[in-house]
Amino acid sequence: xxxxxPRRLWALCRKETLQILRDPSSILVAFIMPIILLFVLGYAVxxxxxxxxxxxxxxDSGAAARTLAQSISANPLFEVHNGASRQQLMQAxxxxxxxxxxxxxxxxxxxxxxxxxxxxxxxxxxGAEPNTAQFMATxxxxxxxxxxxxxxxxxxxxxxxxxxxLSRTWYNPANISRNFLxxxxxxxxxxxxxxxxxSLVVAREWERGTMEALLATPVTRAELLxxxxxxxxxxxxxxxxxxxxxxxxxMGVPFRGSLLMLFLSSSLFLGCALGMGLFLSTLFxxxxxxxxxxxxxxxxxxxxxxxxxxxxxxxxxxxxWITHLIPARYYASSLQTLFQAGTLYAVLWPNLLCxxxxxxxxxxxxxxxxxxxxxx
Numbered sequence: 597x598x599x600x601x602p603r604r605l606w607a608l609c610r611k612e613t614l615q616i617l618r619d620p621s622s623i624l625v626a627f628i629m630p631i632i633l634l635f636v637l638g639y640a641v642x643x644x645x646x647x648x649x650x651x652x653x654x655x656d657s658g659a660a661a662r663t664l665a666q667s668i669s670a671n672p673l674f675e676v677h678n679g680a681s682r683q684q685l686m687q688a689x690x691x692x693x694x695x696x697x698x699x700x701x702x703x704x705x706x707x708x709x710x711x712x713x714x715x716x717x718x719x720x721x722x723g724a725e726p727n728t729a730q731f732m733a734t735x736x737x738x739x740x741x742x743x744x745x746x747x748x749x750x751x752x753x754x755x756x757x758x759x760x761x762l763s764r765t766w767y768n769p770a771n772i773s774r775n776f777l778x779x780x781x782x783x784x785x786x787x788x789x790x791x792x793x794x795s796l797v798v799a800r801e802w803e804r805g806t807m808e809a810l811l812a813t814p815v816t817r818a819e820l821l822x823x824x825x826x827x828x829x830x831x832x833x834x835x836x837x838x839x840x841x842x843x844x845x846x847m848g849v850p851f852r853g854s855l856l857m858l859f860l861s862s863s864l865f866l867g868c869a870l871g872m873g874l875f876l877s878t879l880f881x882x883x884x885x886x887x888x889x890x891x892x893x894x895x896x897x898x899x900x901x902x903x904x905x906x907x908x909x910x911x912x913x914x915x916x917w918i919t920h921l922i923p924a925r926y927y928a929s930s931l932q933t934l935f936q937a938g939t940l941y942a943v944l945w946p947n948l949l950c951x952x953x954x955x956x957x958x959x960x961x962x963x964x965x966x967x968x969x970x971x972x
Contacts, residue, residue: 609827791872
């Protein structure tokens with residue numbers, strides 16, 4: 597095998613770098629699109645439940661019913677709509693003006709005085725949006741439990757069988773979904789930069805007729821591949837640091853891990869993405885077809901099957917097995933660990949080993965395909 601000549605490799609990398617700088621679309625994809633995607637996925641895709649529209653019908657004018665209704669109205673998670681009748685609130689539920697109805701029956705205060713905690717409430721929840729319905733039921737139950745605990749403290753005798761559960765959320769104490777989504781969205785951004793941009797480089801050479809000129813030179817296969825990979829690797833690393841700065845200093849997402857581990861995991865993931873993009877570019881020799889293939893085989897799996905939005909354990913068994921072949925699964929898990937929990941090697945090292953195996957697979961497959969295509 598011919599050895600790599602550093603001077604010749606430097607000249608090829610310089611040529612590819614100048615091509616990147618002269619192409620506005622490369623700068624757009626590498627530095628402008630990541631910022632847009634971070635803000636869209638960090639703010640527009642919001643899994644936090646707030647301002648839940650709750651209809652409240654208080655049929656009881658007793659003291660217990662009044663204090664319970666006041667506790668619900670004072671909760672910032674709810675946007676309370678007080679109704680005059682069941683028919684009015686049921687109509688509002690059907691029209692989507694409220695997501696649930698809490699009915700405090702007319703005998704609530706009387707039963708509360710006689711039987712303490714045996715006074716029932718009725719909660720009608722709109723199940724058209726299952727996640728919102730689950731949030732609504734859980735939050736109403738939490739308000740009810742808090743009200744019970746408050747009443748227990750105010751009563752001279754403790755309420756029967758009342759157990760107070762104290763919960764604490766680790767790693768993301770405020771339960772802000774942006775702290776979970778932004779690290780995962782960085783994996784999607786890096787997939788676009790690595791796979792989409794490199795899917796065009798070899799195809800562009802074939803379309804413009806410059807590949808024949810390169811083949812007429814003493815350039816080796818290794819030099820050709822490295823000259824296509826190294827400039828985009830540097831571009832991807834710069835985009836990664838840009839995303840980190842925006843996430844931490846502008847979006848307020850905490851970063852608790854090691855910068856070295858972030859660099860290592862990003863480098864291995866870029867090896868996967870760059871190898872896949874270059875393989876597609878070599879395979880199709882057409883920029884449009886290569887770009888479409890990169891979006892289908894890299895971007896969509898990174899978005900849908902990486903686990904950064906949809907829980908992998910909730911997917912069908914076949915899809916769960918397929919996710920093991922998606923590099924973004926391991927990279928998104930590493931990023932979320934580094935951002936939220938810190939440098940946990942028990943989580944990071946298995947992900948890094950899987951990324952290394954996938955990077956070697958795509959780079960070796962690309963080298964084999966390039967040799968067969970260029971020497972044919």
